Amino acid sequence: MGTQKIREKGRLMSASEIERTLVRLAHEIVEKHDGSKNVGLVGIKRRGVPLAQRLGAMIEKIEKHPVDTGTLDISFYRDDLSTDGPRPKVTSGAIGFDVTGRDIILMDDVLYTGRTIRAALDALFDHGRPKSVRLLVLIDRGHRELPIEATYVGKSVPTSQREIIEVKLAEVDGQDQVLLVERVD
Ligand SMILES: O=P(O)(O)OC[C@H]1O[C@H](OP(=O)(O)OP(=O)(O)O)[C@H](O)[C@@H]1O
Ligand SMILES: O=c1cc[nH]c(=O)[nH]1
Numbered sequence: 001m002g003t004q005k006i007r008e009k010g011r012l013m014s015a016s017e018i019e020r021t022l023v024r025l026a027h028e029i030v031e032k033h034d035g036s037k038n039v040g041l042v043g044i045k046r047r048g049v050p051l052a053q054r055l056g057a058m059i060e061k062i063e064k065h066p067v068d069t070g071t072l073d074i075s076f077y078r079d080d081l082s083t084d085g086p087r088p089k090v091t092s093g094a095i096g097f098d099v100t101g102r103d104i105i106l107m108d109d110v111l112y113t114g115r116t117i118r119a120a121l122d123a124l125f126d127h128g129r130p131k132s133v134r135l136l137v138l139i140d141r142g143h144r145e146l147p148i149e150a151t152y153v154g155k156s157v158p159t160s161q162r163e164i165i166e167v168k169l170a171e172v173d174g175q176d177q178v179l180l181v182e183r184v185d
Helices: 015-032 048-063 079-084 115-127
Strands: 005-013 039-044 068-072 103-111 132-140 152-156 163-168 177-184
Touching: 005 015, 005 152, 005 163, 015 048, 015 132, 015 152, 015 177, 039 048, 039 115, 048 068, 048 103, 048 132, 068 115, 103 115, 103 163, 115 132, 132 163
Parallel strands: 039 068, 039 103, 103 132, 132 152
Antiparallel strands: 005 177, 163 177
């Protein structure tokens, strides 16, 4: 595989827009979950993790009680591994709290084909039986290949297949912003 050229097309969200969006999503979660006591937040590695941590802190501030926040590493569950041989049957590391009976909100930065979320649901149910599972994403860029939708969406961005959404978060990338870039052949 050669190096792929990409061209920046524009900035979709600044740091302050990301912050405002997360505050709105935290309030939506509290409103829909009637106080959020049974809610557990699970961030998908990598950038879902800081999103879950930030939203957990925001909900805690609004509700004045702690919110369980954990991490899901789905690298062994991704179906794109299956092209190189049988899919490894490995249970991912601990989430950080018991998901059984909880109202789980899975979190990721970008929702595209839906394959990451399918893998995340497999991984989640290997850890326990949640009462419910909802999905939160910062960006929904369309082009689903599976019947998966998010309950909580930061921003819906219609994209072409050539375009790529680059979410950058301070904890992983040293800064907060969302960029739209395009592959150049
Ligand atoms: O809906 P899908 O088609 O599964 O695409 C969405 C996934 O793609 C990105 O991860 P990526 O594979 O680029 O890895 P990253 O964590 O390094 O960004 C993004 O973080 C989502 O997890
Ligand atoms: O555009 C995309 C598609 C999948 N994952 C991303 O992070 N961006």
